[in-house]
Amino acid sequence: MRILTKRNGIIALIIFAFSFPYIAQNDYYLHMLTLSFIWAIAVYGINLLSGYTGYLSLAHAGFFAIGAYSLGLLTVKAEMNFWLALICACLITCAIGFLIGLIALRTKEHFFAIYTLCVGYIIYLVIDKWEGLTEGVRGLIGIPAPGNIGPITFDTAASQYYLVLIFLLAVILIMYRIIRSLTGRTYMAIRNSEDLAQTIGISTMKNKLTAFVLSTFFAGLAGALYASFIRFIGPDIGSTAIMFDLLMYLLVGGIGTLSGPLVGTLLLVILSQNLQFLQEYRMLIFGPLLTVIIIFYPRGIAGAFYDWQRKRKDNELSGVRGELHIKAEEG
Amino acid sequence: MLKLTDVAVNYGSFTAINHVNIEVAEGEIVVLLGANGAGKSTTFRSISGISKLSKGEIHFQGIPIGGRAPDKNVREGIVQCAEGRKLFPQMTVQENLRMGAYVHRKKKAEIKDSLEYVYHLFPILKEKHHDEAGSLSGGQQQMLAIGRALMSKPKLLMLDEPSVGLAPLIVEQMFQVIEEINREGITILLAEQNANAALSIADKGYVFENGEIVVQGTASELLANDEVRKAYIGA
Numbered sequence: 001m002r003i004l005t006k007r008n009g010i011i012a013l014i015i016f017a018f019s020f021p022y023i024a025q026n027d028y029y030l031h032m033l034t035l036s037f038i039w040a041i042a043v044y045g046i047n048l049l050s051g052y053t054g055y056l057s058l059a060h061a062g063f064f065a066i067g068a069y070s071l072g073l074l075t076v077k078a079e080m081n082f083w084l085a086l087i088c089a090c091l092i093t094c095a096i097g098f099l100i101g102l103i104a105l106r107t108k109e110h111f112f113a114i115y116t117l118c119v120g121y122i123i124y125l126v127i128d129k130w131e132g133l134t135e136g137v138r139g140l141i142g143i144p145a146p147g148n149i150g151p152i153t154f155d156t157a158a159s160q161y162y163l164v165l166i167f168l169l170a171v172i173l174i175m176y177r178i179i180r181s182l183t184g185r186t187y188m189a190i191r192n193s194e195d196l197a198q199t200i201g202i203s204t205m206k207n208k209l210t211a212f213v214l215s216t217f218f219a220g221l222a223g224a225l226y227a228s229f230i231r232f233i234g235p236d237i238g239s240t241a242i243m244f245d246l247l248m249y250l251l252v253g254g255i256g257t258l259s260g261p262l263v264g265t266l267l268l269v270i271l272s273q274n275l276q277f278l279q280e281y282r283m284l285i286f287g288p289l290l291t292v293i294i295i296f297y298p299r300g301i302a303g304a305f306y307d308w309q310r311k312r313k314d315n316e317l318s319g320v321r322g323e324l325h326i327k328a329e330e331g
Numbered sequence: 332m333l334k335l336t337d338v339a340v341n342y343g344s345f346t347a348i349n350h351v352n353i354e355v356a357e358g359e360i361v362v363l364l365g366a367n368g369a370g371k372s373t374t375f376r377s378i379s380g381i382s383k384l385s386k387g388e389i390h391f392q393g394i395p396i397g398g399r400a401p402d403k404n405v406r407e408g409i410v411q412c413a414e415g416r417k418l419f420p421q422m423t424v425q426e427n428l429r430m431g432a433y434v435h436r437k438k439k440a441e442i443k444d445s446l447e448y449v450y451h452l453f454p455i456l457k458e459k460h461h462d463e464a465g466s467l468s469g470g471q472q473q474m475l476a477i478g479r480a481l482m483s484k485p486k487l488l489m490l491d492e493p494s495v496g497l498a499p500l501i502v503e504q505m506f507q508v509i510e511e512i513n514r515e516g517i518t519i520l521l522a523e524q525n526a527n528a529a530l531s532i533a534d535k536g537y538v539f540e541n542g543e544i545v546v547q548g549t550a551s552e553l554l555a556n557d558e559v560r561k562a563y564i565g566a
Contacts, residue, residue: 201405201434
């Protein structure tokens with residue numbers, strides 16, 4: 001019996017995550033972890049489209065902002081119930097994602113990346129300039145915390161941490177189910193070769209559009225959670241700077257891997273918090289780190305780990321075969 | 332069953348094929364001969380719906396299919412096995428085959444039957460069903476590519492150069508399998524450079540040069556044709 005199996009590792013991680021509020025000495029760590037979980041949900045969204053379907057989207061900070069502003073406006077200005085607003089925020093993001101996807105997915109590869117970069121910037125501009133609706137640069141203030149569910153309240157740092165953690169676990173589970181299903185393999189087939197996918201009868205446009213809308217759903221959900229957690233949002237959350245942060249989390253963690261978004265986001269958020277004394281010189285560390293990872297580990301930390309694991313397994317197998325061979329010769 | 336009437340396909344300003352007239356009857360094996368870039372693959376792409384026609388019309392079982400979406404064509408029974416054994420290298424052999432049944436994804440029992448049929452045709456694939464497709468040898472990859480195409484239960488199977496880059500013994504096996512598939516009632520359109528082997532199993536053939544058909548006839552006529560012999564058989 002091996003104790004260090006993948007399953008036990010995951011169970012240990014989940015137990016650790018749930019006991020973290022009791023371990024952490026102050027709310028600062030809790031706050032930081034909650035925030036990185038929220039970012040991780042958005043990165044999972046980007047990963048579904050860019051990692052598994054092969055379409056690098058640079059519009060997802062925009063969809064994050066749409067989710068955040070939808071929740072903010074619905075709760076602050078329309079005074080809607082939080083949970084209803086959360087569902088509406090996700091649906092609004094998906095609806096806008098559907099319309100943008102219809103046009104964006106007519107382009108491919110770098111044209112798609114550039115097109116979505118423009119879309120992201122336009123979303124940012126609309127939020128920034130449409131003062132009548134969004135309050136422009138002043139931002140939206142006084143977004144309520146998540147509403148109570150029966151006796152459960154969400155007014156402490158720990159309770160919000162648990163709420164976001166549960167959402168994150170649900171997102172990872174959904175992602176796991178998607179990529180293990182025929183749907184996931186269909187996305188990977190499209191990433192592999194769109195022509196080939198078509199020859200075996202996959203309707204590529206339909207599948208790309210579903211992947212796009214699903215990925216905006218995750219981004220919108222993350223945005224809505226962000227708005228209710230920080231309680232204040234400004235147009236900057238939809239900026240290209242945020243987009244490239246998210247992309248960096250994904251690339252460092254491992255694009256097209258299941259654990260990559262979480263690993264990359266946690267690592268970089270914690271690293272950047274701990275290097276805060278360096279101020280903007282932090283980028284002197286991140287820049288080279290990113291370059292090295294892209295050159296040597298194109299599938300990030302998670303990808304490098306999978307490769308290492310596989311190599312070890314292959315070595316074990318060939319070791320077993322070698323022994324059998326020797327035994328056969330002896331016999 | 333399949334009829335191409337004066338078909339032309341342009342890539343930008345470049346005319347890839349022009350004035351292509353092909354007729355395939357049900358149950359036949361029809362071979363397209365020609366050098367690289369002569370227009371065989373483009374003809375396939377136009378039939379499967381991936382390349383848009385700039386002229387002409389294609390009928391399948393009497394229905395015009397020019398401009399129809401590729402996935403619709405697969406559902407109606409036209410499937411192409413692409414050149415160069417294009418597989419999904421990270422997926423296992425069985426996952427590749429299951430992807431081939433994508434259009435029948437809701438019919439679980441049917442997929443199981445097709446899987447059994449493909450494994451019966453290519454026992455080596457059953458043996459390796461858990462291996463990654465990228466780890467197979469060239470011949471096995473070609474078998475997997477054909478097997479995956481068969482998973483969609485086609486009426487018309489288009490094979491693009493199935494013998495390219497394979498050892499002579501494997502090529503022979505491949506053509507035997509193609510004949511066996513044909514005996515099951517599947518019509519076959521075959522693009523080949525190996526004219527001798529292809530014509531030996533075919534009913535008729537068309538010879539492509541620079542995007543146009545220059546010679547056509549029954550297999551025996553083509554085998555007897557001096558120009559064809561010189562260009563493709565080397566005797």
